[in-house]
Amino acid sequence: MPERPFWNPYVAGVVLGLVLLGSFLVMGFGLGSSGAVTRFAAFGAHLVAPKTVETNAYFSQYYGPGKHVLEDWLVFEVLGVFLGGVLGAYSAGRLKLGIEKGQRATTAQRLFLAVVGGVLMGFAARLARGCTSGQALTGGAALSLGSWVFMMAVFTGGYLVAPLVRREWR
Amino acid sequence: MTFPLYPHGLFGTYAGLLVGTLVGVAFGFVLERAGFGRARNLAAQFYLTDLRVLKVMFSAIVTACVGMAFLAGIGVLDLALITVPETFLWPQLVGGLLLGAGFIVSGYCPGTGVVAVASGNLDAVAAIGGIMAGSLAFGFGYGPLESFYKSGAMGVVRIDRLLGVPISVVAAAVVAMAVGAFLGGEKLEAIFAPRQGELVPASPARVKVRVFSGFAVVAALALVALALPARHAVLAAKPEQRISAVALAKDLVASPQSWWVVDLRPEAVAEKGRLPGAIVVGPEEKGAAAAANLAATRKLVIYSQSDLAAPPEGVKRFAGEIYVLKGGYDAWKAEVLTAPRAEENPTAAQSADFKVRLALYARYTGAASTTGPARSEPRPAAPAAEPKKGGGC
Structure with a gap:
């Protein structure tokens, strides 16, 4: 099957905005992702060291009588994101194993940098109480001051570091 | 004041989780179609060769923002029931800088990373693994971080309330800013893409006219709705x-x-x-x-x-x-x-x-x-x- 082209970015943005608006209209809140990834991480850590996670000053908010760390709106939403991603990639003929990198970068370099960047983001998203979805997109549309500060900081951080990792993408 | 529906208790927690899953499916599908399952499409934003991230993100923000301003203006949406992330200025500023750095290094942000995993990209599996490790690092290092995490606390600060103007005025300003950023961004693409030996991403003029004028029309309607007597005022x-x-x-x-x-x-x-x-x-x-x-x-x-x-x-x-x-x-x-x-x-x-x-x-x-x-x-x-x-x- 030939690969379908990506949507025009402005059109994709409008459709994404309608999904976000729909979430606001039905639920009263918007989209997110890093919160769910953190919950999965806590769930995994809990399998290894339950006491340590439950009594941790930050993760204790996920535990308690009648609570399950994965019984959360965001977790279900992100499972949906995964399903939607599979559906989108499959229907566009893009569902295949691969590694995204520039031609000059080796696979080992790319995977190493993906982990390093991921660690930075995981830490940053908890510090900022959200990521590009929950803060920049959702908080931006809801006109939260802090979310706009966050969004501008994300672009600034990206542009400052981009020259250092140029090799990764060329 | 009909919307949002959930706070009125029309459906319970479990129906809410089902709605969440469906919203997520739509979110993931659109991110994939936008090209965000591929790190190179995202990284291009930071080398100014393809400003797809800016275009998609700002179009989405504008759509949801003017949509809410308009619906609130005609009295079907109660803005007081919309959840707005609280402002904690310093951790959001520093967290944003770090997240931006992590974004260009890993090539994904958390949401697009999930979509990239779904598309079969193994580098995204590594990125998501890193995000999990980073979240755990934050949690286990929370003690000394707590005071900074809670610094700059301003509560819920909505920009329209901060400025003391109706939300539709700010929404209209956001539309103007976004369209300005789009036009400026396309100029940058025309300069930087050829330098990298890449094609300048082009959007058909017809699409741009429709999308931008759509934004302007809804923003204008939201402003016109200001003339309507607000429902609570009645x-x-x-x-x-x-x-x-x-x-x-x-x-x-x-x-x-x-x-x-x-x-x-x-x-x-x-x-x-x-x-x-x-x-x-x-x-x-x-x-x-x-x-x-x-x-x-x-x-x-x-x-x-x-x-x-x-x-x-x-x-x-x-x-x-x-x-x-x-x-x-x-x-x-x-x-x-x-x-x-x-x-x-x-x-x-x-x-x-x-x-x-x-x-x-x-x-x-x-x-x-x-x-x-x-x-x-x-x-x-x-x-x-x-x-x-x-x-x-």
Whole structure:
């Protein structure tokens, strides 16, 4: 099957905005992702060291009588994101194993940098109480001051570091 | 004020989770179609060769923002019930810088990383693994981080409220800013893409005209909606009605299901004795806001200890009929909970009145207790006069 082209970015943005608006209209809140990834991480850590996670000053908010760390709106939403991603990639003929990198970068370099960047983001998203979805997109549309500060900081951080990792993408 | 639906209790937690999954499927599908399952499409933003991230993200923000401003303007969306992430200035500034750095190094952000994993990109599996490790690092290092994590706390700060202008004015400004950024961004692409030996990404003029003018039209409609009288302002102009203790007592016997009885006294006082079926919401504006969120399918009667000259402002947002109990709880005690005394030589009217009062006295002091913890109505959820606080992601 030939690969379908990506949507025009402005059109994709409008459709994404309608999904976000729909979430606001039905639920009263918007989209997110890093919160769910953190919950999965806590769930995994809990399998290894339950006491340590439950009594941790930050993760204790996920535990308690009648609570399950994965019984959360965001977790279900992100499972949906995964399903939607599979559906989108499959229907566009893009569902295949691969590694995204520039031609000059080796696979080992790319995977190493993906982990390093991921660690930075995981830490940053908890510090900022959200990521590009929950803060920049959702908080931006809801006109939260802090979310706009966050969004501008994300672009600034990206542009400052981009020259250092140029090799990764060329 | 119909939207948002969930806070009205139209569906429960589990239906909410199902909605969440469906919203997620749509979110993931669109991110994939936008090209965000591929790190190179995202990284290109930071080398100015393809500003796809900016275009998609700002178009989405503009769509949702002007959409909400318009729907609030015509009175179908209650902005007070929309969750707005709280502002913690310093951790959001530093977190944003770090997340931006992590974004270009890993090639994904958390949401697009999930979509990239779904598309089969193994580098995204590594990125998501890193995000999990980073979140755990934050959690386990939380102790010394806590004071910074909570610094710059400003509560819920919405830019329109901060500037003191209607939301549709800010929404229109966001549209203007976004379209300016799009046009400027396309100029940058035309300069930087050829330098990297790449094609300049082009959008058909027809698409751009439609999308940008669509934004402008909705923003303009939201501004025009400012001329409409706001719904709560109309309600505020509606005078509340007053009802005597005896009349209310009679009606509560006849049709208890047609009333919301709301006690605006402090909880400790209300625990000692209140009207049967009364909902205790707490005093002043906090309680008033909770009362205003009750369904408008019943009449609302509010009372305090003594007479309320005027109901608190927040109560006026209640969409149905509003009554104030004349004389407050004191009057209820004197006229309903106190045995009536017969007149010496009653007229026919006085005699009839005495019989009614006697029956009510028996009804409310005998069969129906006014004390004790039993409540016939659940206590409503947290008041929502202020935008709801949210944790973001």
